Amino acid sequence: MLKKPNYLYAPTNLEVPMNINFGEYFLDTLLEHGDRTAFIDAITHETISYGEIAQNGMNLAVSLARMGVKSGDSVAICTENRLDFWPTLLGAMLSGASVSPINPMYTRDEIKHTLGICKPKIIFCSPAAHKAHETSIKSFNLIRIAVYQEKIPNTYFFKDLISNKVRREDFLPVEVVGQTATLMILYSSGTTGLPKGVQITHYNGVVCCSIQKAPEGLDPMTVLSVAPWFHTMGLWGTVGNLCNGFTVVYMGRFDERRYLETIQRYKPGYCAVVPPILVLLAKSQLLQEYDVSSVRMMYTGAASVDLETVREVKRRFPNLMEVFQGYGMTESTLAVARDTVDGGVKPGSVGTMPAGFVVKVVDLETHEALGPNKPGEICVKSPTVMKGYIGKNRTEAFDNEGFYRTGDIGYYDEDGFFFIVDRLKELIKYKGYQVPPAQIEAELLKHPAVRDAAVVGRPDKAAGEVPVAFVVRQPGSEVSAEEIQEYVASKVSNPKRLRGGVRFVDEIPKNPSGKILRRILRDRLKAEKSKL
Structure with missing residues (x-):
């Protein structure tokens, strides 16, 4: 009956339609905007209303x-x-x-x-x-x-x-029974390897749109996006834009000159970007050739962005008011915390909780809820959190109070702003894509010249992280790092390639139960960097 100490509670003032059928909700929202242009292909310039x-x-x-x-x-x-x-x-x-x-x-x-x-x-x-x-x-x-x-x-x-x-x-x-019926099956890679099926309900989707509603008085604008729509950031971010009546100019892939040409031609007021694009824009030699004065807001997520990059982007875009950041995941139908136009921004933070959320940050050992400014695992309960993974027991992802365990380490301050410190999970985040080390390791171990292997992420300013492989050769083998990289590239999709290189070692550090001690491998990479 009483709120628990050290739990963070957001307001619950959300508008949800009575039938909770996302398809019907989305259909009627689209019809409200009728002949307005919904999408423009930045390459072909084709449109759809x-x-x-x-x-x-x-x-x-x-x-x-x-x-x-x-x-x-x-x-x-x-x-x-x-x-x-x-x-x-x-x-x-x-x-x-x-x-x-x-x-x-x-x-x-x-x-x-x-x-x-x-x-x-x-x-x-x-x-x-x-x-x-x-x-x-x-x-x-x-x-x-x-x-x-x-x-x-x-x-x-x-x-x-x-x-x-x-x-x-x-x-x-x-x-449909919107509270429980599965609206979407999205894919989130866990540390055990191949993607897991995330079940998003109609209720999750309706609430996600509700919390993305633009502030009153903000006119529909043009948005520029390059995020893929099979990815939760691109998909649910774009659904939110449509529910606000925005026109979305989209690109299938990022090209620096084409991107700047598109800004000049279509004059977007808002750009949705992943951190590597922000880094590129901060350093772009082409930017001065184009009129980018229309851009007033940028929104980024999927990985952290350093303050120096944000400051430089603001300097180079003359009318840019703010670079908004957010933190979320597929399992939460996008955001767990985010900056908002009317909620204020704190440098270095990923914003505050949307309405309807309850969050606790727990000690990694005792699992007790921690107070402000104390890092721990972020655990989330909200009407946007998935109903579960297909074929998996809920206890694998939720605690005994029904909170989703994010596997991310962070904290909140006295004002409720969240800061992400590190990841408890082993996922490598390359340009916003989740790269599971275990999948790459499984492919490495299939190579006849590889005796043992482990993969970790190496920090990279442009990409966020890049995968690095530590490999134990089979006795007598002389396989090269280039051969290993080419082999992996032939077995996995693009984000999972070994862009960080290959390190040959005598053994892979493991605990008594056989789990790879990735922290030791990351420390070795840090030691390499300190010697440069």
Whole structure:
């Protein structure tokens, strides 16, 4: 009945629709903005309006229902950022299915693993993703394939699936129990290796949009983003932008000159960036050639940003009011803490909790809740926290009070601002991507010349962290570091490559139970740096 000491409680003034059906909530929000441009492709300059997304989403939902997709089923989307992504996302939601965006850059094994988790009835692919993964997808005999842009034999053509015209007054989204029904299956890599399936509910999604509402009086603006939509930051950040009526100019990948040209052409007031882009903009030799005066706000997350970089970016963008930071994860449907326009900013912090959150910071040994300015593991309870991992027991991720254990070490100050100190988890964060060392280690151990191996992250100002491998050669082997790097590059997706290099050692330090003592390896890397 009484609030617990040293627990941090946020206000609970959240607006949530009565039926808690995110598909219907999102559809009606899109229709409110009608003919307003929702997206602009920065490369092709193609556009799609809010109304077109809504219309094609309803059309697709009807087609999916005719194909037998129903509540409780899953629909996957494997594509690079493209305009058709959003009607597909909406249509799957409206059909009552859970939707699972999948990284098209995954390797064959990663694709098979994720498809084994979400078990979709149908997967939507870009032509490039279809070409890369057709064999892997077809190994799952029950999955049907739909392809954007190209008509390919034995697949559905996306344009045919949205060709019927459905009126909103005649359309009824499939009913769901929003508090428990899975809206999305996203992927978060744990320290044990391959991605885990994160179940996000309709309720999680509606609350996520509620806490991203723009302050009153802030007019809809143009946003520039390069974040991939299969990643929680790009996906839920963009959903939040749409719920505020913003126009999103997007790029499939970052190119410095193209990025600055896009700012000059479309004059965004707000740029969503990952920390490596901030570092590049702070050092850019091209920036002075372009008019970037439209940019008033930047928002970043996924990794920490040093104050010197923030100051330099502010200096070089003449009208930039603030670089807002945030801290979150896939399991919390984006943010746990964030800076806001109306909430103030503290240098070095990642902001304050959104409404509806309860957070405790616990001692790593005793698990007792700590007070202000005392670092410990951050544990979160909120209406945005996932309902659990697919196929995993909740006790693996939640404590006995129902708090999600983030595995991150941080603290809050007397004003409720959070500061991230370190990560208890072993994940390496490369340019905002979560890289699990165990997956790379598993590939290394398959190499005939490798006897033992361990992978840790080495700090890198541009990328956040880069993976470094410590390798024990098999007796008599003379395998080189370059050979090891090339081998790993052929087995894993791009962010997981050994950009930090390979160190050959006599043994891998481990505790009595066999767990790798990564701290010792990180200390060796620090010692190397101190000698430079």
